[in-house]
Amino acid sequence: AQSVAQPEDQVNVAEGNPLTVKCTYSVSGNPYLFWYVQYPNRGLQFLLKYITGDNLVKGSYGFEAEFNKSQTSFHLKKPSALVSDSALYFCAVRVLMNTGFQKLVFGTGTRLLVSP
């Protein structure tokens, strides 16, 4: 089945330290990958996407993600975490349905807690 996995339910990091939120994918063909963030009582906000090109993708709020084809991973990173980065993070991959339409398949989410 085409899917994404976020192996960590929660990641804890101290403010100012680098952070990594992990995502691995399983799709046929070239993957289209996305990261979204969800703050409390809000919808999801787009952070960045990988479609093709450079393996290091830069996004909003200082986040970046590294695409690694051999490891089928798309980890989200930030060099220096802020307390305000505390939120729920979702990885997603675009998949082709049997009907020919495309949809996003989301991971189960990783809660990031940044301590002061």
Add this chain to the structure above:
Amino acid sequence: DVKVTQSSRYLVKRTGEKVFLECVQDMDHENMFWYRQDPGLGLRLIYFSYDVKMKEKGDIPEGYSVSREKKERFSLILESASTNQTSMYLCASNMDSNQPQHFGDGTRLSIL
């Protein structure tokens, strides 16, 4: 800036009621989506629409229907609400599948 507006933030209904959740987008997007979000399960696609009056089933369409009479509005209908439909419901839209989806703030629905 794209705005996706869901008509209610919180909603409480009774088992067996017919429930309508409304979503409006202001960017002339072709595609609109309804998801439900449950802890530990992430987001699951219920239905989506790629054009006015067109709809496609997602992964969990049972117990739901949708309506898209105008391009900017996409409604989710719970035909006969049940307690297992208590959840957070998120609406989203985009112009095409290469573009990111823009989400509303969600409707937290409780079925008693």
